[in-house]
Amino acid sequence: MKIAFIGLGIMGRPMALNLLKGGHQVTVWARRAESMQPLLDAGATGAASPAEAVKGNELVISMVADAPDVAEVMRGVAAGAEPGLVAVDMSTIAPAAARRIGEELAAAGVDFLDAPVSGGEVGAIAGSLSIMVGGSAAAFAKAQPAFACMGKNIVHVGGAGAGQVTKAANQIVTGMGVVAVAEAFAFASKNGVDRSKVREALLGGFAYSKILENHGQRMLDRNFQPGFKSWMHEKDLNIVMQTAHELGLCLPGSAATAQLFSAMVGSGMGEEDSIALLKLLEKLSGQE
């Protein structure tokens, strides 16, 4: 398939590379020209703008930072779109913003999918991302061959915005999961108990989770390299909290978690992995 890919950061670069490996013809555009080079070296075609990138393509995929960036990219896409184009945004943005962008694209005759991912840089490189998709069944079917190159667990959740709602739910669970494991470890150490033994014991029971297993091990190793930067988790939880505010939805656990991530960003830990939350808890509990 002929695919345009926009946004070649930590996630976008390996995702676009996997499309090339899957035998698709890929045109790329990125705000910073130097980030396009690895893709050009691998056989992609470069474009000078999003509008130019979509010319002659059946599918366009964006992977950028935040809703204003998606809106701007998609304005360019709408300007260059030919009939039948399907646009897929795989960034994490607010469900309401995704629905708005979808409506604007529909007015230009472009079918839109919101398809955020989970699995991080590791999943992007391995082509094993979870992809949660909102939008029409027809557009989903058209994008499916591209999704198959980038991810494993690909679910068409529902209509416009449903993918972003699912991603927000994912961030609630992973955000609170990181807090839960970090608090359990802080609790164990302050009680003079070996946290690595605690982790090992818990892995066999009902408290088992991927977060306890993988993030827990990295906490034990004190390996706070991202991974998933804490400022991004804070941004995602802000989407959750703003949506809760708009809808009248009581989320006390998410609210407390969002405040902890906000404290991390405020105290200069934004560029570290979100599991660096452990360090914040240790500081607050006199365990430095």
Added chain:
Amino acid sequence: MKVGFIGLGVMGRPMALHLQRGGHELHVWARNPHSAEGLPATVHASPAELGAACEVVFTVITSSSDVEGVALGENGLVHGMAAGKVLVDCSTIAPDVARRIAEKLGEKGIHMLDAPVSGGAQGAIDATLAIMAGGDAEVLERVRPLLDCLGKRIVHIGPNGAGQVAKACNQMIMVAAIQAAAEALHLAAASGVDCAKVREALAGGSAGSRVLEIMGQRMVDRNFAAGIEARLHHKDYGLVLEAARKSGVPVPLTAAVAQQLNALMALGMGRDDTSSLLRVLEV
């Protein structure tokens, strides 16, 4: 002085009347013309027309975007007010929006003060509002005689936006105190103790506060008719959390209280008084 007024709601209407009774010529514009009925005022067709006719214009409107629209939008104040005139915005809006509006108006030489108020509907009626002003001190001195018609305590906090920051601080402390009063009285009731007696005893001690006095009485009387509608505090909490986030400041208690306000909205109590936080606990 010719004084303009936009936003004739629960707060704005008594404030406008105080200015008129203070000997000023009142001019108004209202999105819904019915709101201006019965006021001793000249009614204008647009904010721009009102702005052209007045020395000083007051606004008391609900949201950041509404204030921005009235000030800078099509037929907005900016298109009518002359250089040297003053906009006094008494609404509660985001500090960065207040700064942006001041900057835009400043390009045309129009002065602005962000001057949010505290004291509720009763404070507006009694002209006892606390007014927290952001902007040039000289501009504040020029309009101080007008503000004296509206309130008792008028404090210059700092430059543009500072008034809104102070108001955010006010809302954090006040609504958290309402939640604390609600939880305490809920515990008292659940323990089979007379809430009225608890409130009376506490009012004389270290936990005494205006919130316990006024909102606590409403809870005891189970009189949940607004005062200030809870939906406005819910809106303000959105602003506070956004400001805290932008500053990288953790506000865990505020965030927890905000969730109780979200629940209050979901329960359909947004038009009732914020003392309804008690009823959220009783669900």
